[in-house]
Every structure is written in C-alpha cells, then in structure tokens.
Amino acid sequence: MPTPVLTLENAALTLNGNAGPIEILHDITLSVGGGESLGLIGPSGSGKSSLLMLMGGLERASAGRVTALGHDLTTMDEDALARFRRDSMGVVFQNFHLIPTMTALENVATPLELAGHRDAFGRAEAELDAVGLSHRRDHYPAQLSGGEQQRVALARASAPRPRILLADEPTGNLDEANGAAIVDLLFGLRDRHGATLILVTHSRGLAARCDRVVRLRDGRITEDTAQEAAE
Template sequence: MSLLAQPLSLCDWSLVTSQNTISARNLTLTYDPDKNPVEVLRGIDLDIASGEVVALLGPSGSGKSSLMAVLSGLERSSGGSLGVAGQDFTTMDEDQLAWARRGRIGIVLQAFHLLPTMTALENVATPMELAGDPDATAKAQAELEAVGLGHRLGHYPTQLSGGEQQRVAIARAIAPGPQLIFADEPTGNLDISTGHDIIELLFKRRQDTGATLLVITHDVELAERCGRIITIGDGLIASDTAAA
C-alpha cells in the first residue's frame, strides 16, 4: 500500500474532516528533550477550515515559524495530535511526511530557495517530475504565465530580480494544485513596493485556486489582509480573532 493511501486510524478520523484542512490538539515541540530541553510549542489547539486565509502573527522567537514547520510536515511534533490535508501527521516519520506533502502542501519562504543551475521553468517543473507527474512541464509553464513570468521561462535565478525569484517560488508552490499553502515572511527579502506586489499576487493565486493559505508574519498590516489572525506568544496561542 502506498504511503499516501494508508488510512487514518479510527481514533484520528475526527481530526481530518472535509471542513478542516488542519486540526491540532495539544501540539508540542521540544528541542533536545534529553539533555537541555527547550519548549518551543507548549500545547497548541487549532482548527483551520478549508479555504480559510489565516495570518500567524507574532514577534521573532514566539514560535510561529516553528508552528508552521510542524503544520507543514517539515518538522515532527514532540507530542499531541495533528491532521493535515487529509493525512494523520502524528504517526508519520520524516520520509512519510515528505511523501504526504507532495501535491498537498505548497511552501513559500522568505529565502527563495531556487536551484541556481535550473531555469525558472525547471525550478517549477522538477519537483512535480520527481513526484511522477507526466504533465509537470505544462503545469509549470502555465503557472509561470499566471504569475507574469511567461517571458522568463528560460532564465536562471541570477538573471531574475528578487521579486521575479519570489514569483517563481510562488509558482513552484502552487503549480501542483495543493490544498494548503504556507507563506513564511514571503516579503522579508524584498523592498516595500515589490513586497506589496508579491502579496497581491499570492492572494490572487490563492483565490483563483481556492487553497487554504497560512501567512506567517510579524507585519500587522499584512495580517489584517487575512480573514483571521492567530497571535502566537511564548509557544502558545495568545489570541484568535477574525480580522477587522
């Protein structure tokens, strides 16, 4: 049986419903628990509905990026229960989490993380090709055109501006058609004007696809663009409110 086809155990079906893309209960993350334990997440309870646009707001060191890493499957939690995009992340090892992310979760980071030896088209298409998608190149080209880079398909990252590189990163995240998109400080390496354009693009592509979007930020103005603001403090949810 494929890893992606493995059923959830009966006790975990309540975590993953058609209404919730994410459901977490008492989620914890502790680094170096045996020698010098550092509690990063100290018991997160969280439900995010399908199609929601949510901001995770908080200062540096609050735990918001660590929470994103756990929710996206980049990091295993230390305890608690977690259902994401139809999968029970609680029992998965690192390899299984990597498989579970494919096609389900798109990630846009502050650092663009483009491969310098690959063109824009190759940077977007290659992850889908590795996942066995026979239409990877066509999907990559279509998404690059959707983010305004149809004329830059053959350009390498060093030939692109910072804003263009982040557009490639957004295309790479969205091209597989994920249910869930994470954006961690997506404008952190950009000037104000370019950053504004990138946010407008990210929100538009999310609206076009209907994906759930979590934006990790310390920018209150950006957070208020989202439908819901979750404030993280000292590894806990300090507040959870609808945006004004």
C-alpha cells in the first residue's frame, strides 16, 4: 500500500438518541494509502456514511484515533477541523448542498476565497470548465438540473486541490445517465489532482471502479478487499 494518508485505530462512534446512547461504529481499524480509491459498501444502516464522517472530522470518534495527513483529528477543536477540511479535504454529498443565492461560479469560488486564494474566480472557472459547465457559470442552483448541480458540487470540492476527496452517495439522487457521467468526472478529478478518493455507494458498478472495497455491517468492517480497478 502507498504511504497512508488516513488511518483509523480502534475508532468507535456513539451518538445520543432519545432512548439513550446508540453505538454506530465499533472498533474500526483501517488505513487508506495516498492516491488510492476506496469504496465503502454495505446495507442501509451499516455505518458507511458515519465512517465517512469520521474520516472527514465531521463526526468526532467516541473512542480510538483518526489521523489524516499526520493530524490527529480526535484532538482538534472545531475551528481547527474546519480549517483542515478547507485546506486538505473535498467533500461531495448526495444532496449537493449548494448555496441557492449564489451562481455556479460563486459557489465554486467561495471556499477558494475563504482559503485566501488570490485567483479564486479564475480557478473556479477552470474547474467548471473541467466538469463541462463553463456555459452555466452564471446560473443559480434552481436553474440547474440535478446532474448539473452535482457537477458544480464536484467542481467546488476539487477546486482547492484537496489531498483527500470524500463522496457520500454522489450518484444517489441522479438517473443512470447522469450518475455514470458523475462517476467518470469523479475519477477523472481524482486522477487529475492525484487525490485519495473515498466514497460511499450502493452501486456495485461504482464500487468495482475502486482500487479497494471495504464492506460494513452493523457498524463493523466485515471485508476489506483489494481489486483491479476497471479501465
């Protein structure tokens, strides 16, 4: 395996529910190498998205340790985690999470501006062009199709050149044709920027394109399999 960029050591996640604490993840030990593509699969409720949230510091481990790019995420406060994600991670959600009052270009440029990039809008234009949406740069999310909104979300996630790219069911709200196009773009962005790609999916076809697949059930890893990525 290439040098690990993300490591979980006996990580667990417990959340408080109305009926008391709920154990979501149990004793997760996992390393992800630089430039690797990793698919997280399993039935609904198995803990896939929760594991992705732990990896991105969006949930804090209740036990164990999560280390990303040499930083212990379990000891960082919320402000430090937010800065780390801004500078080192890109996150793509199933529901896009675009800012409705901003154009496609502004949505992509905003995280670059927050990070202090001098040519935020120039880079944002280049990223929109890379996902085939330069002609929609001045349109608002409500004026875009679901597939186009997800392309904007991909451009926004990749624009800061993150070393780690996380995707939670990126094709879940799209039809087959748009989903396939998003998958091609996702792996293309990974290849173009050399990022490590970790994605949650129910799609066997999408999982088959990954270098490695981790299967979860009831909050535990039940299988960790390296495979040949599809051409």
